[in-house]
Amino acid sequence: MADKNADPELPRGIALAWGVAANPQRGPKREMSVERIVEAAIELADKDGLSAVSMAAVAARLGYTPMSLYRYVTAKDDLILLMQEEATGLPPGEETESGWRAQLEALYHGQVQRYLEHPWVLEIPLSGAPATPNSAAWMDAGLRALADTPLSPEERLAAMLLVTGHARWAGTIIADYERTQRDEGRAPADLARREDALFRELISADAYPHLRAAIDAGVFLDDSDPFAFGLARSLDGLATYIAALADGVREPPHPWVEAQDADVADDRRFREARKAVRDAEKVLRDARRAQRQAAREARERLGRLRGGA
Template structure:
């Protein structure tokens, strides 16, 4: 995989900014990348092309190739730039508030840039910012007693919950997904679909009506996070209890090998 992604690795991790020869250029890799992000934010990832970016910048398409080899490498740069710096780890508040803050920040990123969902699927190279997000989430779980594999799995589960909500919001989009929360988009779409169809979907109609009546809608992100965290906490407690339990048949306080 890395051989096929050599261009992305060079741009993401090699720090290449401008051609080494010739006069000081008017373009920059950052300017090209941010123009591409603006296009994707407005019209989706499919709208991004080297020709379109060149037109937006009033340069020729060939000028862009002096900075970035092609769209694959450009998308890699777009992802890492759009992700931005990860939130600083929260200290002294416990792992749940720290991981919740991380999750809410990541949800906001997908909310601002819906094109990140398809862009971050499949084999690819992660950049410094994206890897920093993983580092930040793992740091939140530092004192939980989970081993490395379990911490990574926990981050994958939380990330999956966030992505699922964002994807559903996009697929059921009513209006602009950047103007409302994913839960608001889903609620509006469900209400619209259920008009005149309550007999066919009585359970769904009742659930939506109940959520609206007690103002408990628009909480899918928080609800899911809390249930995931409850599961992790229960797992941690079981492990602690198992390790603290004396061996079967052993007297409390007895030393192994005593006569």
């Protein structure tokens, strides 16, 4: 009978990351190692993306056969995990004197930089927080930054996830733009001008009045950092919440939480109102679609009239 209290066996990839996996009994040469395999795989991914990484491709880069690699890394998923761990690296150094906000901002910028150095990391599907040393170090750094605040442990973790979410989104967008710039040989300003010109051509004030007003104001040519703005406003809200907790005031539950607790969702009137909202949203979508169609037809008629003049 299995011992229910026995420690669970670690997956090999995680065991390798923590350095507690057994080394292979035999290998092709002493020069082969898990570290060399991971390094070669990262070189492939940095050059051609995550899709370029296979056991065969890594083995060829190292001058061995794929079967030789399997003695060290038994599955591609384990190799991807180890690549992610290496690319993640360690967080910025401890600066507890700078306050929680500055520490979280440093973690944000550090994560964005990691994504830009190894954008293929963003291609790895999310399946929970990786239970690896470097990933744990980043989480610990975020919790350490908030250790002296009145936030609960759950709130500190939520605040850390807020920062990592901002970093991942910023890294995704910036990395995509940088890839486009490299592929097309364009400078950032050239790409911005092309994007602005495209929107000016397609977006009319009749169909999209607010977007057109923003375009006319030059939002697509502005070189300020929208991601830094979003992070700053999020941290402003967190600072306000922390200050309220310090004053002994805890924010009341959100109204929808109270509604759920009171089982309002089961109330007939609630269901009817929700259906009415959905119906109204459909009518609004249909009206906007008709408005855009009418605007296109009007532009086409105007073009024909001008062409016949």
